[in-house]
Amino acid sequence: MSGVRIERLVDADRDDWLPLWLGYLEFYETDLSAEQTALTFARITDPDDVVHGAIARDDEGRAVGFVHWLTHASTWSEGPYCYLEDLFVSPEARGTGAGRSLIAHVTTWARAAACAKVYWLTQSHNATARALYDAVATDTGFVHYEIDLA
Numbered sequence: 001m002s003g004v005r006i007e008r009l010v011d012a013d014r015d016d017w018l019p020l021w022l023g024y025l026e027f028y029e030t031d032l033s034a035e036q037t038a039l040t041f042a043r044i045t046d047p048d049d050v051v052h053g054a055i056a057r058d059d060e061g062r063a064v065g066f067v068h069w070l071t072h073a074s075t076w077s078e079g080p081y082c083y084l085e086d087l088f089v090s091p092e093a094r095g096t097g098a099g100r101s102l103i104a105h106v107t108t109w110a111r112a113a114a115c116a117k118v119y120w121l122t123q124s125h126n127a128t129a130r131a132l133y134d135a136v137a138t139d140t141g142f143v144h145y146e147i148d149l150a
Helices: 011-027 034-045 098-112 127-136
Strands: 005-008 051-057 063-072 081-089 117-119
Touching: 005 098, 011 034, 011 051, 011 063, 011 081, 034 051, 051 098, 063 098, 081 098, 098 117, 098 127
Parallel strands: 081 117
Antiparallel strands: 005 051, 051 063, 063 081
């Protein structure tokens, strides 16, 4: 792949996005209902929602990855923080620059939205992704905890 283009996710992208989304969920060994998947896609394609999305396409127009993000207020800065919630590149497109391009897309968007920073989480054993993340961002050393309220 000689290039990748990043475009805002729109309704017409659903059939291209869905297999990538299912691959992402499989990678993280997670099952979500069809209803939750539909709600997620509706949110990221609704220009009035707080969740945003973009899709990466190769030179032939094939969907090879996606990114979803949102912003929230912070007690530590005047501007909001941008949380990059989901990032996935299909296995065959890894190492092509698609992941880096998706992160750069969010970073550019966040700068335009006057965000103070972009941040994300990943699993400690996700070595392939972490090699990219180490090249484009700073590992803050924070450890993630959560309480599931479901």
